Amino acid sequence: MKTPVKATLITVAVVVAMILAAVIYVLVNERSTPSPGGEGEPASVVRPNSHVLDDGGEGAVTVVEFLDFECEACGAFYPIVEDIREKFAGEITYVVRYFPLPGHTNSTNAALAAEAAAGQDRFEDMYHRLFETQAEWGESQESRADLFRGFAEELGLDMAAYDAAIADPETLARVEMDLNEGQALGVSSTPTFFVDGEPLELQQWDDLEEAITQALSTGP
Known part of the structure; x- marks a missing residue:
């Protein structure tokens, strides 16, 4: 040859x-x-069971935040997010999804506390409490699940139901569903925001507000 x-x-x-x-x-x-949303189902930025803090109704801009309650950057963005929610009330639908980072000892514990509170329609109350107290428990190298249980008591939750939710494997599965879907969507750090389904690359503190303003100006 x-x-x-x-x-x-x-x-x-x-x-x-x-x-x-x-x-x-x-x-x-x-x-x-496995597909985060089920066999053969593609990853989605928002699910029917996602936690909605503000529902702006039809035509509203949808903002989704993948967060870790122990993440310092998420804690720093928390007051900015609250200002945005107030400023754009009625114009945006604000959705929160879990993304506990493996390097944080209590990120999953905090997410479980929030999800257990959600079972009693008190997700937002626990959401606020966790971020407002982050400096007290963040970066701890030991479990602070008892502290989070104390928050539930202070909020007046049914503690038997709270304890049952914390122990229920389905509660952890719900948190991990958000985590897995976030990874499928390319999320690797927190906070990660999506505005009307598009990922937002944060470079400055006002990038989120500017992205919302732009989305509102262009319309559906």
């Missing part, structure tokens, strides 16, 4: 092998990584 022909056949064989390897890789990953 002539050398040029032989080299061409080798090149073709290598290309075919690479294509097959790529196809196998995709198929394996599709099978091993």
Whole structure:
């Protein structure tokens, strides 16, 4: 066999092998990584069971925040978010989703507390309490679940129902659903915001407000 022909056949064989390897890789990953929203269902920025702090109704700009209650950056954004919610009341739908970071000892505990409170329609109250007290428990290297339980007592929650929710594996599964879906959407840090389904790259403190203003000006 002539050398040029032989080299061409080798090149073709290598290309075919690479294509097959790529196809196998995709198929394996599709099978091993479950869809966050269910089998065959694509990732979604908002779910029917997502926690809505403000519902602006039809035509409102939808803002979604993936957050970690222990994250210092989320804590720093908390007052900014509250100002935005007040400023754009009736114009935006504000949605919160969990994204507990693995480096934070109590991020999942805090999310569980919020989800347990949500079972009693008190999500927003716990949301505020966790951020307002973040300096007291954030960065702790030991579980502060008892402190969060104390918050539930202060809020007047049914403690038997709260304890049952904390112990229920479905509560953790609900938190992990947000986490897994966030990862599928490309979320890797907190806070991460989506405005009308589009991820927002934060560079300055007023980027979120500007993105909302822009979305309102362009309309649906």
